[in-house]
Amino acid sequence: xTSTQQPIANTPRNREEIEQFLYYESHLIDKGELEExxxxxxxxxxxxxxxxxxxVNTSLEASIIWDNWARIGERAWRLQSGLAHTTDxxxxxxxMVTNVMLGEVAGNEITVYSNLTLFHLRxxxxxxxxxxxxxxxxxxxxxxxxxxxKVDLLTNNEVLASLQFII
Amino acid sequence: MIADSKIAFSDLIEDGSEGKLFRVHKRLFRDxxxxxxxxxxxxxxxxVYVAYxxxxxxxxxxxxxxIGRQPVIVTRHSDDGEVHVLYNSxxxxxxxxxxxxxxxxxxFRCGYHGWVYNNRGENVSVPDKEGYDEDFDQxxxxxxxxxxxxxxxxxxxxxxxxxxxxxxxxLGNARQWLDLFTNISPQGILVRSDVIHKSAYEGNWKFxxxxxxxxxxxxxxxxxxxxxxxxxxxxxxxxxxxGERRAFNSRGALALGNGxxxxxxxxxxxxxxxRLKNLTQVFPPTAIFPNLVIIDVQIRHIIPRAHxxxxxxVHPVTLKDVPDVMNAQxxxxxxxxxxxxxxxxxxxxxxxxxxxxxxxxxxxxWLLYARGLRDEVEDPETGIRWTPNVRQGSEVTxxxxxxxxxQLMAKA
Numbered sequence: 001x002t003s004t005q006q007p008i009a010n011t012p013r014n015r016e017e018i019e020q021f022l023y024y025e026s027h028l029i030d031k032g033e034l035e036e037x038x039x040x041x042x043x044x045x046x047x048x049x050x051x052x053x054x055x056v057n058t059s060l061e062a063s064i065i066w067d068n069w070a071r072i073g074e075r076a077w078r079l080q081s082g083l084a085h086t087t088d089x090x091x092x093x094x095x096m097v098t099n100v101m102l103g104e105v106a107g108n109e110i111t112v113y114s115n116l117t118l119f120h121l122r123x124x125x126x127x128x129x130x131x132x133x134x135x136x137x138x139x140x141x142x143x144x145x146x147x148x149x150k151v152d153l154l155t156n157n158e159v160l161a162s163l164q165f166i167i
Numbered sequence: 168m169i170a171d172s173k174i175a176f177s178d179l180i181e182d183g184s185e186g187k188l189f190r191v192h193k194r195l196f197r198d199x200x201x202x203x204x205x206x207x208x209x210x211x212x213x214x215v216y217v218a219y220x221x222x223x224x225x226x227x228x229x230x231x232x233x234i235g236r237q238p239v240i241v242t243r244h245s246d247d248g249e250v251h252v253l254y255n256s257x258x259x260x261x262x263x264x265x266x267x268x269x270x271x272x273x274x275f276r277c278g279y280h281g282w283v284y285n286n287r288g289e290n291v292s293v294p295d296k297e298g299y300d301e302d303f304d305q306x307x308x309x310x311x312x313x314x315x316x317x318x319x320x321x322x323x324x325x326x327x328x329x330x331x332x333x334x335x336x337x338l339g340n341a342r343q344w345l346d347l348f349t350n351i352s353p354q355g356i357l358v359r360s361d362v363i364h365k366s367a368y369e370g371n372w373k374f375x376x377x378x379x380x381x382x383x384x385x386x387x388x389x390x391x392x393x394x395x396x397x398x399x400x401x402x403x404x405x406x407x408x409x410g411e412r413r414a415f416n417s418r419g420a421l422a423l424g425n426g427x428x429x430x431x432x433x434x435x436x437x438x439x440x441x442r443l444k445n446l447t448q449v450f451p452p453t454a455i456f457p458n459l460v461i462i463d464v465q466i467r468h469i470i471p472r473a474h475x476x477x478x479x480x481v482h483p484v485t486l487k488d489v490p491d492v493m494n495a496q497x498x499x500x501x502x503x504x505x506x507x508x509x510x511x512x513x514x515x516x517x518x519x520x521x522x523x524x525x526x527x528x529x530x531x532x533w534l535l536y537a538r539g540l541r542d543e544v545e546d547p548e549t550g551i552r553w554t555p556n557v558r559q560g561s562e563v564t565x566x567x568x569x570x571x572x573x574q575l576m577a578k579a
Contacts, residue, residue, distance in 0.1 A: 051362070059498065066502050162508075
């Protein structure tokens with residue numbers, strides 16, 4: 001990291017802040033506060049879960065999730081609308097965020113890498129998902145917002161059950 | 168289910184003759200013996216879909232898949248350029264010789280004792296061959312090709328029976344739907360063996376074969392995505408147009424024969440062609456018995472794993488030589504409804520799992536497939552069956568599936 005990147009990141013205060021932000025995001029998901037969760041994203045944000053491998057050309061390859069800001073909102077709304085049969089009975093999740101590493105800094109944005117262990121419970125069955133996550137965060141009006149959330153599931157090329165919850 | 172086993176499989180369908188209803192017995196979904204018989208009499212005998220030709224576009228390309236329960240390798244030979252479908256089982260001790268889902272290789276080497284085969288199955292190496300008797304002829308020990316392989320419009324099918332109807336005869340009326348799907352781009356379509364939405368549900372394979380041509384389920388099962396779409400900008404108009412179309416869409420529910428079916432909403436191929444000029448438009452649901460569905464922007468390969476477990480390999484299809492933005496729109500359409508995190512298909516799988524659960528409840532052993540039964544007519548020229556007067560949700564398509572099933576399952 002060059003010295004010009006120092007102001008935004010790599011200081012003990014930012015590191016703690018960023019970790020707290022990732023935990024807060026998970027907290028909102030697990031508590032089902034999905035409107036607030038949607039509010040963590042910028043209007044140019046992408047929420048991305050690639051299919052088959054970590055890097056795909058999204059113009060020619062479908063992802064498991066490739067949501068812009070509007071669609072993140074639709075996803076959040078649909079899961080709590082009571083209209084989706086996949087939410088009857090409801091899902092519960094617990095997100096464990098670990099191995100947080102600060103990455104590249106560009107302007108007012110920083111990339112953060114973490115590992116995710118996700119427990120999903122529905123209809124008496126608990127499934128476990130592991131993933132590597134990339135968050136690109138932007139400082140806006142003194143607080144962090146998500147510009148990119150990319151989740152690389154360990155099982156992105158496996159036969160998957162329904163993923164009808166926020167990963 | 169001892170009492171069950173006294174009934175012939177073909178008697179598990181009441182086909183609506185003699186003024187009766189059209190009903191399907193729950194054993195079709197819950198009974199492992201029925202599943203085993205389906206594997207023997209349908210999947211491991213009749214034509215089944217194995218690959219689209221662009222998945223093995225170049226010499227040396229291969230993919231592995233299943234014909235029924237049996238593992239196979241679909242390869243394109245480096246020299247002859249032909250597609251070969253080989254059993255994925257070494258001639259020595261039977262180990263699967265190829266472990267990857269897809270790739271490019273000139274040889275498959277068995278990891279157990281080191282026998283090596285080229286990609287048209289010929290045995291090219293047996294380590295320490297002198298250990299066999301003098302009359303051991305290596306040339307006789309190649310990977311076994313499946314009895315029949317044929318290609319229609321790029322769709323590669325295989326049959327484990329050396330005799331039977333040709334692929335063209337089997338596809339019959341369904342051929343024009345396969346043509347239509349592959350012709351939506353003048354340069355053809357691209358299906359990749361490494362771009363797949365892979366999903367599974369805990370339920371019988373026939374639920375997925377039925378569902379795309381079950382027009383009756385859509386409004387209830389897919390309430391959530393319909394509401395998401397209504398709330399989008401311009402969504403009210405889309406919803407209204409859909410309501411008008413609903414009024415007559417069952418006229419386009421077609422049983423094409425041999426278990427194939429399609430839902431051509433207007434029963435008018437010319438109108439289709441017009442609609443599909445907008446290449447990002449969806450393709451109407453078409454099912455090729457027993458394991459292929461083409462719908463919207465995708466090719467869906469149904470892989471039955473057990474009576475109560477099915478895998479789906481869904482290939483989103485891109486068009487060759489069109490601007491990226493057009494293919495990107497197709498990919499966004501795919502993600503909108505499909506895949507494990509989509510807003511539509513998982514609601515279908517949820518229903519399949521509920522039907523699977525309900526299939527163990529006795530007292531109501533026969534499931535009803537009677538919508539439009541008395542309205543059904545057959546086109547004398549093509550043999551296509553349809554229901555001219557059913558307003559919504561004709562099940563003529565599904566009866567086509569089960570009539571064919573009944574016929575095949577009667578042959579021991």
